[in-house]
Amino acid sequence: MRGMSVVLRRELGAYFGTPVAYVFLMIFLVLTGAVTWYLGNFYEMNQADLRPFFAYHPVLYLALIPALSMRMWAEERRSGTVESLFTLPITMGGAVVGKFLAAWIFIGVALLLTTTNWISVAFLGEPDHGIILAGYLGSFLMAGAYLAVGSLVSALTKNQVIAFVLSLVACLTLFLVGQAGVLEFFGLFLPENIVDWFSSLSLYTHFIAISKGVLDPRDLIFFVSLIALLLYANAVAIDYTKAR
Amino acid sequence: MIEIQHLSKRFGRLQAVDDLSLTVLPGEVLGFLGPNGAGKSTTMKMVTGFLRPDKGSIVVQGHDMAKDPIAAKACIGYLPEGAPLYPDMTPQTLLRFAARARSIPAEKQAGAIDRAIGLLELEGVRHQRIETLSKGFKRRVGLAQAILHDPKVLILDEPTDGLDPNQKDQVRELIRSMSADKVIVLSTHILEEVEAVCTRAAIISEGQLRFNGKPSELRENSRYAGAVELRFEGQAPADSFLTLSNLPGVERVEALEESDYHQGWRLFPKAGTPILHAVSDHVRSHGWQVRDMHVDRGRLDDVFREITRSGMAPSPRPSQPQPAQALAQEEV
Numbered sequence: 187m188r189g190m191s192v193v194l195r196r197e198l199g200a201y202f203g204t205p206v207a208y209v210f211l212m213i214f215l216v217l218t219g220a221v222t223w224y225l226g227n228f229y230e231m232n233q234a235d236l237r238p239f240f241a242y243h244p245v246l247y248l249a250l251i252p253a254l255s256m257r258m259w260a261e262e263r264r265s266g267t268v269e270s271l272f273t274l275p276i277t278m279g280g281a282v283v284g285k286f287l288a289a290w291i292f293i294g295v296a297l298l299l300t301t302t303n304w305i306s307v308a309f310l311g312e313p314d315h316g317i318i319l320a321g322y323l324g325s326f327l328m329a330g331a332y333l334a335v336g337s338l339v340s341a342l343t344k345n346q347v348i349a350f351v352l353s354l355v356a357c358l359t360l361f362l363v364g365q366a367g368v369l370e371f372f373g374l375f376l377p378e379n380i381v382d383w384f385s386s387l388s389l390y391t392h393f394i395a396i397s398k399g400v401l402d403p404r405d406l407i408f409f410v411s412l413i414a415l416l417l418y419a420n421a422v423a424i425d426y427t428k429a430r
Numbered sequence: 431m432i433e434i435q436h437l438s439k440r441f442g443r444l445q446a447v448d449d450l451s452l453t454v455l456p457g458e459v460l461g462f463l464g465p466n467g468a469g470k471s472t473t474m475k476m477v478t479g480f481l482r483p484d485k486g487s488i489v490v491q492g493h494d495m496a497k498d499p500i501a502a503k504a505c506i507g508y509l510p511e512g513a514p515l516y517p518d519m520t521p522q523t524l525l526r527f528a529a530r531a532r533s534i535p536a537e538k539q540a541g542a543i544d545r546a547i548g549l550l551e552l553e554g555v556r557h558q559r560i561e562t563l564s565k566g567f568k569r570r571v572g573l574a575q576a577i578l579h580d581p582k583v584l585i586l587d588e589p590t591d592g593l594d595p596n597q598k599d600q601v602r603e604l605i606r607s608m609s610a611d612k613v614i615v616l617s618t619h620i621l622e623e624v625e626a627v628c629t630r631a632a633i634i635s636e637g638q639l640r641f642n643g644k645p646s647e648l649r650e651n652s653r654y655a656g657a658v659e660l661r662f663e664g665q666a667p668a669d670s671f672l673t674l675s676n677l678p679g680v681e682r683v684e685a686l687e688e689s690d691y692h693q694g695w696r697l698f699p700k701a702g703t704p705i706l707h708a709v710s711d712h713v714r715s716h717g718w719q720v721r722d723m724h725v726d727r728g729r730l731d732d733v734f735r736e737i738t739r740s741g742m743a744p745s746p747r748p749s750q751p752q753p754a755q756a757l758a759q760e761e762v
Contacts, residue, residue: 188500192530196516204518266514270575273478273510274531275503429441429481 189276193284194291201292210254214296217246222303235313239303240321240397244361244390247332252353254292255336256346258285259424264344268428282421286337286413293329297322317399324396327409331389332357334416341423357389364388431455432477432583432613437486439472439637446472448637450486454630456582459609461628461645462617465738469637470617471511474587477615478508491582504532507581509589511617513572517561521552521571524560525578532579546574549604565592573601577608584608586616590623602627621648621730635738648733657726658709661686661694663719670718671695677712679703696726 201207221242262268271281307313336353343349362368363384373381385391389412392405432454439447447469454460464470475481477488479499488495493502515524525546529539547553550570555563560571569592576584589605590598605614605627618624624631625645633641641648662670671692675683679700686694699705706725713720 189531192527195530196519196527199523200516200518203523265517266510266512267516269475269480269510270508270514273480273503273506273508274528275500275533276531277500429475 187277187280187283189274189280190284190287192276193271193281194288197285197288198291201288207292210250210292211296211299214246214250215299217250218242218300219303221246233311236303236307236318236321237397239300240325243325244328244393247329248354248357248361251293251329251332252336252339252350252357254289255333255340255353256349257340258289258337259341259420260344260346260349263341263428264346268424272428278421278425282337282417282424286333286417286420289333289337290326290330293333294326297326297329314399317397320399320401321397323401324393327396327406328389328393330413331360331409331416334413334420335360338416338420338423341420341427360387360389362388362390364391431489431491432615433487433489434473434477435487435489437473437476437488438484439469439476439481440484441472445637447476447483450634450637450639452632452639452642454613454615456611456613457609458630459605459614459616459628461624461631462615462634463619463621463624463631463641463734464617464634468635468738470634471587472637473634474508474585474615474617475510478506478585479503480510504579505581506583506585507576507579508584509569509572509576509586511587512591513569515560515568515571515575517559519560520555520557521547521560521574522556524571525574528575528578534579542578542580546578549577550574551600566594566597569593570597570601573604581612583613584615586614588618589616590618590620598623621734624648633734633737640737648730656699656704658697658699658706659686659694659722659724659726660697660709660713660720661722663721664693666692666694667716667718670716673716674709674712677705677708679705679708694722 218239222236222239225238225242259268262271272278304313304318307318308315332353335356336349339353339356340346340349343352365388369381369385372384386408392408395402395405432452434450434452437447437450438445450469450473452460462470462474472481476483477490477495479488479495479502482496488502490502491505493505495502519527522543525543526539529542534542547556550573552567552570552574555567560568563571569589573586573589576586584605586605590601593601602623605616608614609627609629616628625648628645631641631643631645631648632639660674671683674680674695674697677697681698681700683695683697685692686696697705697709706723710723713723
């Protein structure tokens with residue numbers, strides 16, 4: 187992991203040193219606000235919780251996270267800086283994890299900025315703060331999984347647009363396999379245990395489980411091991427593609 | 431010290447580097463020459479640890495690149511081809527990043543950065559975003575990054591490409607000034623650059639080492655293109671200088687060695703005139719005892735082409751194209 191913190195710092199500097207960060211944060215805040223208060227029928231529900239807020243995160247992330255992750259490796263390879271990076275005395279693992287963590291921290295900052303919603307709810311009623319915290323945890327883990335997918339895809343192409351589209355499709359697939367409708371469709375011709383297995387691979391299923399406030403270690407292990415697996419594949423992919 | 435043993439690298443069907451062995455010692459400046467696509471950059475990318483070789487070993491300052499890449503990379507300063515840099519950083523933040531990545535102690539980082547910025551005269555653009563800098567400045571930022579940690583080994587892929595003549599001179603001067611205790615390898619398309627800064631030239635073509643020697647060897651070849659060297663048994667006959675000078679096709683005659691005891695002459699032909707037959711007829715008609723007579727081959731670019739184009743006879747054309755043109759023709 188040598189070089190991880192150095193790469194992490196550089197990447198965070200790159201996010202906040204360019205308009206990317208501020209445009210992204212603004213769009214994220216506007217969209218989360220809009221879907222919560224309008225699409226989510228926050229007022230009509232007349233309940234002091236943030237379920238409508240979190241319910242739309244997986245969908246918002248589908249567009250926003252590939253937009254963030256598309257440049258992670260594609261740009262390094264296109265501009266050739268990947269060569270400068272890997273001739274420094276740092277390890278592949280350090281670079282991959284450093285880049286990933288920087289992007290994840292960035293999402294974390296975006297999520298932190300949405301805690302105004304939490305304050306509003308606390309002001310309007312008496313929400314279950316544990317559930318809201320769990321919601322944030324679930325959302326953050328979900329974002330991490332999408333990011334790991336996006337980072338891997340970004341390592342496979344030099345073209346940011348291709349990286350964006352492929353990441354979106356990959357994340358959408360991981361999201362959809364857990365949707366009730368999709369599972370029913372597969373249930374028509376696949377045995378039940380295979381459908382269950384599909385469902386257990388879905389980000390959405392685990393996200394919902396965590397955001398209900400039930401912290402099952404299996405859900406946490408799912409996200410952490412998925413991210414770890416994707417980052418490992420990411421390192422292998424860069425090692426293979428960096429020369430091309 | 432860099433020790434390269436039987437290095438090979440293949441990309442698909444292209445054998446980029448083919449069984450290349452080379453050793454570079456401290457104090458040496460090795461000029462790496464070859465046509466585009468000869469394998470120069472690929473070799474440098476393997477020596478710096480960016481690419482893994484298919485076969486062969488690379489040992490840098492005693493560290494095997496395959497077994498201990500971190501230690502080996504720590505000894506190396508590298509300027510990749512085209513000097514790629516993060517466009518959103520400034521020279522200051524980029525050098526700070528490199529200093530941290532190279533684990534330069536925090537209290538020494540500022541000094542190392544100031545030194546590199548001073549050596550490459552980057553003070554004026556220190557806090558300017560790299561994407562707004564000119565090509566020459568970008569190249570110098572890349573060089574600053576390469577020399578930041580005062581490495582024992584410097585690998586520079588076309589360090590003067592894109593610089594104006596004054597900047598080229600500056601960079602060459604910088605390389606010369608650092609060369610005393612360092613191992614320096616630089617690649618270039620400019621043959622004259624090899625003479626200007628390198629103590630040794632290595633020419634590769636099709637991934638193979640074709641020439642490995644002093645630049646002066648190339649230089650001699652270039653000056654005496656087409657000249658006939660004539661060496662007598664014992665001292666040169668008294669009238670030989672004058673009569674040879676008057677031969678048709680002979681431009682001028684000079685002594686082979688600077689002394690009063692002349693053993694032979696070097697005869698420079700007028701442009702494009704083969705003079706070997708005229709000279710040998712002349713020698714025979716006078717009955718001189720000749721120990722050795724031969725035609726010196728090629729100019730610098732001529733030699734370069736001869737070396738890099740395997741199995742091809744040197745061009746019979748009297749006017750040779752410049753190296754850049756020769757390379758451009760090869761690309762077509």
